[in-house]
Amino acid sequence: MAAIMEFDKLHYRYSGTDSDALRGLSLRLPEGRKIAICGANGSGKSTMFLHAIGLHRPQSGQLSWRREGLAYDGASLRRLRRQVGLVFQDPEHQLILNTPYEDITYGLRNADVPEPDIRLRTEQIIETMGLSSIARLPIHHLSLGQKKRVALAGVLVLKPELLLLDEPTAYLDRLSERQLLAELDRAHAEGVTVAMATHDMNLAYSWADWILVLNGGECVIEGTPAEVFAQEHRIDELGLELPMLYELWRTLPQALQERSEPPRSLGAFKALLGHLPQA
């Protein structure tokens, strides 16, 4: 499994603090996957993302894009930011113009896209993401879920190869969450590698096909959802919860558990229950 991006022993300390936010962080983001990056508050997820777009530079260690080390000169950073898109946790940090339409065109203009293409691509993304009815509204009239989708549209329109999202579903209602996840799945189906930071373990378990767990600025577990949550004690020690479906599966008779991988959707869980011996 080729890594699209790799962190090799990154150390980073914010100025004015006396401990490292990244403490020798080493990890690989496998290409083409849906990756969840989990970890308690302060484990370094956001700091890692800021490194991934070259906004922070590590004091030591190496960040690589497709096996090539990042050089941190202007041209390399511009290239990296065309390949990697980050959706910040707070859309207020991302949306700076008055309307979704203007905001989306602004990103394209900054990326030196020729003017006729700007209109075309903006209208396309607005259409595909179902944002037409809000495209010309003042951004401050939008709900949080709408703002998050506009922020995502502004990143997706730039066609990144790696899409990073910092806690994209935090504070969203179920419907907004579903809409956002549908957009991520669509981008993923088009070949984008998607990585989201989340501390929603149910979401990580059901959505991701690869999970990284950070703790204290290090990556301490990586693997498929089944591999990661099989380390129940470790997950607990790290202050994280087991996914509900996984916990339920663990209460089933051993013979039933052995029939399949732990189910990652309610449908798969119910199908498994169909094999319960009749009482």
Ligand SMILES: Nc1ncnc2c1ncn2[C@@H]1O[C@H](COP(=O)(O)OP(=O)(O)O)[C@@H](O)[C@H]1O
């Ligand atoms: N701007 C900042 N200035 C100083 N310390 C920071 C700053 N941002 C994060 N930190 C510290 O860096 C560590 C990692 O934080 P962060 O990357 O935000 O973790 P997470 O996103 O997993 O919650 C924490 O100890 C946090 O307090």
Ligand SMILES: [Mg+2]
């Ligand atoms: Mg964070």
